[in-house]
Amino acid sequence: MEKASGLLFSGVRVDRKRFAREIARFQQLKKEPDDLGDLADAALEALPEVKANKKEKKRKRKDKDSSGCISGLHAVEGFSVFKSSESLSSILERNALEATSAEKKKEVEKEIEKASILRKKYGIHVSGHGVPPPLESFVELSSRYNCKPYILHNLTELGFREPTPIQRQAIPVLLSKRDCFACAPTGSGKTLAFLCPMLMKIKPGLKNGVKAVVLCPTRELAAQTARECKRLAKGRKFYIKLMTKELSRCGDFEKMLCDIIISTPFRLDFAIRKRKFDLSRVKYLVLDEADKLFELGFVEQIDSVVKACSRTTVVRTLFSATLPETVEKLASTVMVDAVRIIIGRKNSASEMIKQKLVFAGSEKGKLLAIHQSFSESLNPPVLVFVQSKERAKELYKELAFDDIKVDVIHADLSQQQREDAVDNFRSGKTWVLIATDVVSRGMDFKRINCVINYDFPESAAAYIHRIGRSGRAGRPGEAVTFFTEEDKPFLRNIANVMAASGCEVPSWILTLPKLRKRKHRPHRDSISTIPDDSA
Numbered sequence: 079m080e081k082a083s084g085l086l087f088s089g090v091r092v093d094r095k096r097f098a099r100e101i102a103r104f105q106q107l108k109k110e111p112d113d114l115g116d117l118a119d120a121a122l123e124a125l126p127e128v129k130a131n132k133k134e135k136k137r138k139r140k141d142k143d144s145s146g147c148i149s150g151l152h153a154v155e156g157f158s159v160f161k162s163s164e165s166l167s168s169i170l171e172r173n174a175l176e177a178t179s180a181e182k183k184k185e186v187e188k189e190i191e192k193a194s195i196l197r198k199k200y201g202i203h204v205s206g207h208g209v210p211p212p213l214e215s216f217v218e219l220s221s222r223y224n225c226k227p228y229i230l231h232n233l234t235e236l237g238f239r240e241p242t243p244i245q246r247q248a249i250p251v252l253l254s255k256r257d258c259f260a261c262a263p264t265g266s267g268k269t270l271a272f273l274c275p276m277l278m279k280i281k282p283g284l285k286n287g288v289k290a291v292v293l294c295p296t297r298e299l300a301a302q303t304a305r306e307c308k309r310l311a312k313g314r315k316f317y318i319k320l321m322t323k324e325l326s327r328c329g330d331f332e333k334m335l336c337d338i339i340i341s342t343p344f345r346l347d348f349a350i351r352k353r354k355f356d357l358s359r360v361k362y363l364v365l366d367e368a369d370k371l372f373e374l375g376f377v378e379q380i381d382s383v384v385k386a387c388s389r390t391t392v393v394r395t396l397f398s399a400t401l402p403e404t405v406e407k408l409a410s411t412v413m414v415d416a417v418r419i420i421i422g423r424k425n426s427a428s429e430m431i432k433q434k435l436v437f438a439g440s441e442k443g444k445l446l447a448i449h450q451s452f453s454e455s456l457n458p459p460v461l462v463f464v465q466s467k468e469r470a471k472e473l474y475k476e477l478a479f480d481d482i483k484v485d486v487i488h489a490d491l492s493q494q495q496r497e498d499a500v501d502n503f504r505s506g507k508t509w510v511l512i513a514t515d516v517v518s519r520g521m522d523f524k525r526i527n528c529v530i531n532y533d534f535p536e537s538a539a540a541y542i543h544r545i546g547r548s549g550r551a552g553r554p555g556e557a558v559t560f561f562t563e564e565d566k567p568f569l570r571n572i573a574n575v576m577a578a579s580g581c582e583v584p585s586w587i588l589t590l591p592k593l594r595k596r597k598h599r600p601h602r603d604s605i606s607t608i609p610d611d612s613a
C-alpha cells in the first residue's frame with residue numbers, strides 16, 4: 079500500500095512538474111475566454127484582492143463541508159493520506175496555474191492597455207463590463223471574427239479603408255452579441271456600424287423567418303438604409319426588404335423570403351398587428367435615430383415591435399447622434415447588460431462644420447438675407463430648413479422666381495414626389511432643396527456645402543441633426559442659422575452646441591439666461607415679398 083501510494087505519488091509529482099504548463103493550459107482550454115471582454119474579466123479575477131477574496135470564500139466553503147473539521151488535520155491520518163496526496167498535487171497544479179495565469183494576466187493587461195490607447199486615440203468612451211477592444215483595422219474583422227471575404231471586398235469597393243471610431247467599437251460589441259447604446263456625431267458612419275455585424279452574424283436565405291429588423295423614423299431614411307445594406311451585402315443572397323405601404327398592406331408574409339426588414343415604426347407595427355407579421359426569430363433589432371423613435375407618437379409602435387421580436391437572445395441596439403438621458407433610461411428597461419459607447423462628446427455637433435449665427439431682425443429680414451446670399455455666392459448643394467410644410471411651400475414660391483434650381487420636400491407630397499426630390503438633389507439636378515425636418519435625420523446627401531436654418535430649430539438636438547447633413551464622412555461643411563428678436567431667448571442652447579464643437583460664439587449670447595428645455599416653434603409671419611399693407 080505504502081509502495082503503491084509512493085509510486086502513485088512520485089509519478090504524479092514528476093509528470094505534473096514537468097508538464098505543469100501543458101496541464102495548466104489544457105485546463106484553461108476548458109473555458110477559453112471567447113472575447114477580450116472575458117479576458118478583461120480574467121484580469122480582474124487575477125488581481126490579488128479578488129483572488130484572496132475568492133480563496134477565502136473557497137476555504138470557508140471547504141471548512142463547512144468537512145463537518146466542522148479544519149481540513150488540514152485530515153492530512154495526517156489513515157486514508158486521508160490519499161487526500162493529502164491529492165491536495166499536494168492540486169497545490170502543484172495550482173502553482174503551475176498561477177504561473178500561467180500570471181503570464182495570462184500580463185497578456186490581458188497588455189490587451190487592456192492597447193484597447194485603452196486605441197480608445198483614447200479615437201475619442202471612444204465606453205461603459206459596461208467586459209467591453210471587447212476596438213478594431214485597429216477592417217482586416218481584424220477576418221482575423222478576430224472570421225468575417226467572410228465578400229464583406230471586406232465590398233468595404234474596399236465602397237472606398238472604406240479604415241473603420242470610423244464608432245465602427246471600431248460598435249462592431250466588436252455587436253459581434254459579441256451585447257445590447258448597446260451608441261452615440262456618435264452625425265455623418266460618422268453609424269449605419270455601417272450596425273449593418274456590418276448584422277450581416278456577419280446572420281446566415282442568408284435560410285427561409286426561416288426574419289433575422290434582423292432596422293427601424294428608422296422616416297421612409298426616406300429607411301430607403302437609404304436598405305440601399306446601404308444591399309451594397310454591403312453584395313455577392314451574398316440576402317433577402318433585404320424595405321417595408322413599403324404596399325408591402326405592409328398586401329404582402330404575403332408567410333411566403334415572403336426576408337432576412338432583414340427595414341421599416342418605419344408605423345409600417346412595421348401595422349404589419350405585425352393587422353397582418354400577423356412574425357418577428358419571433360429576430361436576432362438583431364436596431365433602433366436608428368433612437369431618440370426620435372422614443373418621442374411621443376412613436377413609443378407605442380416601438381413597444382409593439384420590441385414585443386414582437388420575442389426571442390430571448392435578441393440583441394437590441396440604439397444608435398443616434400443625440401441620446402438624452404431620459405431616452406437612455408426609458409430604453410434601458412428593455413436592454414440587458416448593455417454596453418454604452420460615446421464618441422467624442424455626447425450630444426455634440428460634428429467638428430467638421432463651420433457654424434455661424436446671423437441676426438436677420440424679422441421674417442422679412444430673413445427673406446432678404448437669403449435672396450442676397452444666393453445672388454452673391456451660391457455654392458450648391460444647399461439645404462434650407464424651415465419650421466413647417468406651409469412655410470416650405472411659401473419659401474419655395476419665393477425662391478422659384480430666382481434663377482436657381484430649387485425644389486422642396488415635405489410630408490404633404492406623395493411618396494414618389496418625395497423620392498424624386500431626394501434623387502434630384504442627390505444627382506445635382508437640384509441646387510437648393512427646401513425642407514422640413516422630414517430630412518433632418520440620417521439623410522446622407524453627399525457633399526452638401528451649406529445648411530441654412532432659415533427658421534430657428536426647435537431644439538439643440540434638432541439643430542445638431544439639421545446641420546449634420548453637411549460635414550459628413552470627414553468632409554468640411556458649413557451651417558448658417560438665421561435668428562430674429564423672437565428667437566433670441568432660445569439662442570443660448572444653440573450657442574452652447576456651437577461653442578462645444580469649437581466654433582466662435584459672441585460672448586453676450588453665452589450670458590443669456592438659461593431656458594428650461596422646451597421646444598421652440600413660434601408662430602411666424604408668412605414668407606412673402608409682397609409689401610405688408612399694415613407697414
Ligand SMILES: Nc1ncnc2c1ncn2[C@@H]1O[C@H](COP(=O)(O)OP(=O)(O)OP(=O)(O)O)[C@@H](O)[C@H]1O
Nearest residue numbers: 238240241242264265266267268269399520522551
Ligand atoms: N469607414 C468609412 N470610411 C469612409 N466613409 C465611410 C465609412 N463608413 C461610412 N462612411 C460614409 O460616411 C457617410 C456617413 O455615414 P452614415 O450615414 O452612416 O452616418 P451616420 O453616423 O449614420 O450619420 P447620421 O447621424 O446623420 O445618421 C456615408 O456617406 C458613408 O458611406
